[in-house]
Amino acid sequence: MNDIRKQKQKIMTILNVSSEEADEILAYDKAVEQGKKTKYDLSPEQEKETRKYRQADRKRGVYNFTQRERKPNATKEGIVEEIANFLKENSHFETKNVEITNKNREIVFQVGEDTFTWTLVQKRKPKN
Numbered sequence: 001m002n003d004i005r006k007q008k009q010k011i012m013t014i015l016n017v018s019s020e021e022a023d024e025i026l027a028y029d030k031a032v033e034q035g036k037k038t039k040y041d042l043s044p045e046q047e048k049e050t051r052k053y054r055q056a057d058r059k060r061g062v063y064n065f066t067q068r069e070r071k072p073n074a075t076k077e078g079i080v081e082e083i084a085n086f087l088k089e090n091s092h093f094e095t096k097n098v099e100i101t102n103k104n105r106e107i108v109f110q111v112g113e114d115t116f117t118w119t120l121v122q123k124r125k126p127k128n
Contacts, residue, residue: 073122076104080120083107 004026011022031038042050080100084107087095098109107118 070104073104076120076122080105080107083118083120 008019008022008026011017011025012019015022015025017025028038080103084098084100087098087107087109093111096110098107100106101108101117105120109116109118
């Protein structure tokens with residue numbers, strides 16, 4: 001009971017309202033806490049209307065997952081091609097099945113029973 005008086009006094013001073021208005025505020029708070037209907041709740045028609053908008057059609061976005069086209073890098077392609085040719089024709093090892101799997105960076109080949117992958121990586125220019 002003492003808590004209610006303190007709370008009522010606090011409401012009266014903070015909100016600058018009369019004793020009757022503070023009682024109304026406390027009664028409203030109690031009703032809300034207990035889950036009772038109040039005069040500010042939506043009517044059944046309004047509730048139906050808000051439900052319609054809350055449950056709008058949830059269509060998935062149409063995304064275009066295409067990989068971006070990389071700019072051709074003639075230098076890297078040339079280097080990969082030259083090394084593949086070297087492995088086929090001039091290598092001191094007996095290389096077989098020399099294949100460029102990625103024209104910008106990768107060659108797969110065999111020496112005897114072992115399979116090797118050669119990858120070319122171009123470093124970025126340092127930022128200043």
